[in-house]
Amino acid sequence: MDSKAPDLAVRHLSVRYGEQVALSDVSLDLEGGQVLALIGPSGCGKSTFLRVLNRLVDRSLEVRYEGEVVLGGIRILDPDTDLVALRRAVGMVFQQPSAFPFSVFDNVAYGPRLQGIRSSHRLRSIVESSLKKAALWDEVRGKLRRPAASLSGGQQQRLCIARALAVAPRVLLLDEPTAALDPLSTTKIEELILSLRGDYTLILVTHNLQQAARISDVTAFFRQGLLVEIAPTREMFTAPKCAETEEFLTGRYE
Amino acid sequence: MKPVTGRPRGDHLLYRVVWLGALLLLMLGFAIAAILVWGTVKFVIDHGLNPSLLGTIYQPTHDQFGLLPFIAGSLVVTMIAIVVALPLALSVAVTVIATLPRQMQMIRQILSGLVAIPSVVFGWWGLSLLVPSIRWISGRPGFSLLAGGLVLAIMILPTLSLLSINALDRVSVRWVEGSLALGATPDQTLGRLILSVSRIPLLEASILAVGRALGETMAVQMVIGGRVLLPHGLLSPGATLTTQLLTDISLLPPGIPGHYVLDFMALLLLVAMYGMVVLVERTRRWSL
Numbered sequence: 001m002d003s004k005a006p007d008l009a010v011r012h013l014s015v016r017y018g019e020q021v022a023l024s025d026v027s028l029d030l031e032g033g034q035v036l037a038l039i040g041p042s043g044c045g046k047s048t049f050l051r052v053l054n055r056l057v058d059r060s061l062e063v064r065y066e067g068e069v070v071l072g073g074i075r076i077l078d079p080d081t082d083l084v085a086l087r088r089a090v091g092m093v094f095q096q097p098s099a100f101p102f103s104v105f106d107n108v109a110y111g112p113r114l115q116g117i118r119s120s121h122r123l124r125s126i127v128e129s130s131l132k133k134a135a136l137w138d139e140v141r142g143k144l145r146r147p148a149a150s151l152s153g154g155q156q157q158r159l160c161i162a163r164a165l166a167v168a169p170r171v172l173l174l175d176e177p178t179a180a181l182d183p184l185s186t187t188k189i190e191e192l193i194l195s196l197r198g199d200y201t202l203i204l205v206t207h208n209l210q211q212a213a214r215i216s217d218v219t220a221f222f223r224q225g226l227l228v229e230i231a232p233t234r235e236m237f238t239a240p241k242c243a244e245t246e247e248f249l250t251g252r253y254e
Numbered sequence: 255m256k257p258v259t260g261r262p263r264g265d266h267l268l269y270r271v272v273w274l275g276a277l278l279l280l281m282l283g284f285a286i287a288a289i290l291v292w293g294t295v296k297f298v299i300d301h302g303l304n305p306s307l308l309g310t311i312y313q314p315t316h317d318q319f320g321l322l323p324f325i326a327g328s329l330v331v332t333m334i335a336i337v338v339a340l341p342l343a344l345s346v347a348v349t350v351i352a353t354l355p356r357q358m359q360m361i362r363q364i365l366s367g368l369v370a371i372p373s374v375v376f377g378w379w380g381l382s383l384l385v386p387s388i389r390w391i392s393g394r395p396g397f398s399l400l401a402g403g404l405v406l407a408i409m410i411l412p413t414l415s416l417l418s419i420n421a422l423d424r425v426s427v428r429w430v431e432g433s434l435a436l437g438a439t440p441d442q443t444l445g446r447l448i449l450s451v452s453r454i455p456l457l458e459a460s461i462l463a464v465g466r467a468l469g470e471t472m473a474v475q476m477v478i479g480g481r482v483l484l485p486h487g488l489l490s491p492g493a494t495l496t497t498q499l500l501t502d503i504s505l506l507p508p509g510i511p512g513h514y515v516l517d518f519m520a521l522l523l524l525v526a527m528y529g530m531v532v533l534v535e536r537t538r539r540w541s542l
Contacts, residue, residue, distance in 0.1 A: 085437070100433075100447065100451070101451055110433070114438050164435070164436065167436055
């Protein structure tokens, strides 16, 4: 993969859990380095879409998918795709902070250690630069040996972002990263996402429409497994093409 | 308005009854300990601080109270049991968690059923299968510390498996997915995350299992051979504190000189078991 953040191309993606259709014939394109926000009511397939992109969806029971998803040259749905390589390239941050019950340092060093990096000097520098990128360094320097659980919820979420950045991904998947956070921490995460924009391709699931409007370049509206509309965020929020989108954005939906 | 204080009379009756029951149980526990301590005191009165206690010759009717063979026996069979059972139990737990999560409830039920098997059945199994096998392989009598340890291993395996499943099951899915999402292989996730996070609960489970093995009597008595000499190898017959206690209940009834050594042995076991309980409490505190 080259140094530019990878483009995403999705063609006719369908995902089913047993008989239940989660995504149906979704196609979209995203230019590398942009922020894509996925919005839509609960159960519309946003999270499934995210979990397809790092194939975490494989963990679900009786899951079947078809179509084509290409991310910076990686054909994600290929049966031969190297999941370890894919997941190094595509980091993920979950809704609930999922910091491991280890120290702050060991959380961030977890990924690099998996890759066989042993030198404490290199680990230290990776941990430091990742924490700096995640705008957490100033708050935790000198406390790297403390348990991650001693951090606040917002700090833990930024720690999870630092942990994801430590394996040098090109893409970040964010599954409602601020849903469990207070407004101040939310602002910090949003600023962080904006600062990562350009270097990384970011795909964000959010229930917060203002958040989508504030920080995304492109917004995609899902409903019942279908991609209803995808458009540059400003267009989408000022002049949506579909009546359904407009209903959802103005809160008249459901 | 008059402030409401207290509760209507009689409202505490049930609590008092329950409290009495709890008190009774507590007193019973103390009574057992007190009786053993009293017996030990009597032993000291009868025989002084007998130096033979630390020896290897056990002839209680002749003032020789060497307990070392039994302490060694107890330690060795318990060690065999835990060393054999722990890896097997971990294998069961990892298999259930990683590859059979949907069958977990059923497997838990089966294991609980196995836990309920009386220990004498395990002893019988050891007697009819293990002892002849060891005899056939080694050419020795077959009744041995090894047989005792293996019977105990099989006996604690269901308990230890259940506790290990519970320990691994407590590892959050969020952590597991977080690890996988960082590019960890399933093996790396197991080793660096799941087992690492569960090590304190697993240690706790092992201590409980050791306690169970240390206290077991019947199953061991049936296969260990009951020899009172210091064993010189896993294949030699021996005895443990518990099995010797069982043997001597009929051989040293109250009134016979040396009877009180049994109180001392029982007290030793009690203290060891209590030590296990304290250890479990300690590990729990570490894990917080």
